Every structure is written in structure tokens, then in C-alpha cells.
Amino acid sequence: MEIVNALGRRKTAIARIYLKEGKGNIQINKRDYKEFFATATLHYVVEQPLLLTDNMGKYDINVNLKGGGITGQAEALRLAISRALIKIDPEYRPVLKENGLLRRDPRMVERKKPGQPKARKKFQFSKR
Secondary structure: OOOEEEEEEEOOEEEEEEEEEOOOOEEEOOEEHHHHOOOHHHHHHHHHHHHHOOOOOOEEEEEEEEOOOHHHHHHHHHHHHHHHHHHHOHHHHHHHHHOOOOOOOOOOOOOOOOOOOOOOOOOOOOOO
16 A cells, blocks of 8 residues: 555644554654643544544554644644545545544634734723
8 A cells, every 4th residue: 555645734733644554653743642742632633533434553644743732733633634544445434524524624713903902802991
């Protein structure tokens, strides 16, 4: 099997992955994913597409991750893994789609407007 690559995005995080057959190693920026993501919740987010398709331990995944925070990075990686699995076997699509793993979450941070402290918050109004 050749190397399959895919891209995942969330907020400002971008994950590019290279998936090939192997022992189940997931390397993020040349570090193990359990070292890169400290919490068990984020480990589950990364493993979710592999668990749903019974592919845990079958593929080695190399990841280039940049931008965003840790949650956005984990969710970008989840989308990239889901897309790569579909390239390998299109029969995984209904399972992943049912669990909402193929949708790119479009929510982004709203920009700050001039004359305001934040995007929607206004300075306190003073009548006098």
C-alpha cells in the first residue's frame, strides 16, 4: 500500500497527515501523540475515527500540525484521519458520516471591531 495523505482544518489549525500500513504509531511533529496532547479527552478525539472503523493499530500516521490551540489541532487531526480512511476504503464513509467526523467545523473567531473592546462587547455606556 502506498502512502495516503489528507488535510484537516479547524479554526486556524491545519493538520497534514501521511498514513501508511504499520503498527499504529501516531507521530505529531516528530513526537508521540500522547506526549503532544496531554489529556485523555484529546487522545480519544484523535483515536475516534480509528476506533469507529476498527483500524486501531493497523496504520502508522505522520502528522504536520500547525496553528491554533490544542483542541483545534486535535479536531483538525480527527478530520484528516477520517478523510484518509475514506481514501483507503470508501465503505467507512457511512459510519464516519453518522458520527459527524466528515464535516469541517466552520466556526471561526469573529474579528474585533474598532471602537469596541471585543468582537461584540461594547464599552460601558455613561449618560453623564
